[in-house]
Amino acid sequence: MSYTGPDFEPPRPRRSARRRTLTVVLAALVPGALLGWGVYAAAGGSGDGAGRTAPGPSVSAPAATGDDAKEPAAGASPPAAASASAPAVPGPLTGKVVVVDPGHNPGNARYPDEIGRTVDVGTHHKECDTTGTSTDAGYSEAAFTLDVAHRLRDLLVRQGATVRLTQDGDRPYGPCVDERARIGNEARTDAAVSIHADGSAAGNRGFHVILPGAVHAGAADTRAIAGPSRDLGERIAGRFVRVTGSAPAGYVGGGTGLVTRTDLGGLNLSKVPKVFIECGNMRDGQDAALLTSGAWRQKAAQGISEGIVSFLRG
Numbered sequence: 111m112s113y114t115g116p117d118f119e120p121p122r123p124r125r126s127a128r129r130r131t132l133t134v135v136l137a138a139l140v141p142g143a144l145l146g147w148g149v150y151a152a153a154g155g156s157g158d159g160a161g162r163t164a165p166g167p168s169v170s171a172p173a174a175t176g177d178d179a180k181e182p183a184a185g186a187s188p189p190a191a192a193s194a195s196a197p198a199v200p201g202p203l204t205g206k207v208v209v210v211d212p213g214h215n216p217g218n219a220r221y222p223d224e225i226g227r228t229v230d231v232g233t234h235h236k237e238c239d240t241t242g243t244s245t246d247a248g249y250s251e252a253a254f255t256l257d258v259a260h261r262l263r264d265l266l267v268r269q270g271a272t273v274r275l276t277q278d279g280d281r282p283y284g285p286c287v288d289e290r291a292r293i294g295n296e297a298r299t300d301a302a303v304s305i306h307a308d309g310s311a312a313g314n315r316g317f318h319v320i321l322p323g324a325v326h327a328g329a330a331d332t333r334a335i336a337g338p339s340r341d342l343g344e345r346i347a348g349r350f351v352r353v354t355g356s357a358p359a360g361y362v363g364g365g366t367g368l369v370t371r372t373d374l375g376g377l378n379l380s381k382v383p384k385v386f387i388e389c390g391n392m393r394d395g396q397d398a399a400l401l402t403s404g405a406w407r408q409k410a411a412q413g414i415s416e417g418i419v420s421f422l423r424g
């Protein structure tokens with residue numbers, strides 16, 4: 111996601127709502143590279159193991175139903191297939207459903223009219239989707255998000271969860287942000303996370319988790335999920351710090367790694383606990399070196415997975 115894109119307006123500086131449940135993890139608990147600064151991290155359970163596993167059996171989910179809020183795009187709409195991976199073996203997350211939303215779509219740039227049309231996100235109208243950002247060398251955010259989503263899916267399936275992706279490179283563009291939210295809502299999801307990487311100015315580094323602010327307008331009503339989503343986001347931020355060694359972003363969120371937004375359709379329309387994570391800044395050379403590393407992306411997925419596991423297990 112790029113702050114310059116229409117789906118991502120510059121966040122307002124966060125001033126209110128001190129972290130309620132965060133605990134400070136002393137620098138001694140994190141790798142040596144992080145010494146010298148403390149970070150906020152969620153309290154709670156242990157990790158869920160390292161390493162990738164083969165994905166569980168994939169099944170085709172029913173195509174999403176029509177979007178009442180959307181104006182028909184010119185031409186035919188693409189199929190709205192959300193793939194689901196059922197667990198191969200029972201685990202601590204048996205019975206839990208997680209929706210993983212890989213931000214953007216590698217094909218979006220080829221469909222400017224389709225992704226540029228507006229959809230109703232309750233509080234306002236905004237573009238269906240955006241192209242996302244990329245590193246200077248051309249590694250796209252969409253490729254990054256899909257790769258991390260696959261790694262995250264595999265880790266969660268290994269824990270027994272049923273995981274549904276909002277897109278899996280199986281559609282020409284999108285889905286639109288409202289559909290991304292609806293897939294989570296329809297899947298009776300226990301937790302949802304949207305994967306992104308930022309497109310901020312070079313020199314801005316680090317990750318941040320975006321939490322839904324409480325909104326109530328039109329089809330948007332996040333009042334019931336704002337609290338649980340904050341819990342989810344705090345746990346993901348804490349685990350992400352611990353596993354990746356990356357620092358919370360220094361350019362948003364006041365160094366907490368947490369930012370609350372009320373302008374994102376994918377959050378505003380969610381009826382289930384959901385957060386976004388900007389894993390790093392693709393426009394910064396040092397962050398880009400991490401984001402383009404498969405080993406680092408595995409750590410990123412691991413950190414996100416551990417946060418979700420902590421949230422789901424309470």
Ligand SMILES: [Zn+2]
Pocket residue numbers: 111112213214242243251305306307
């Ligand atoms: Zn993005």
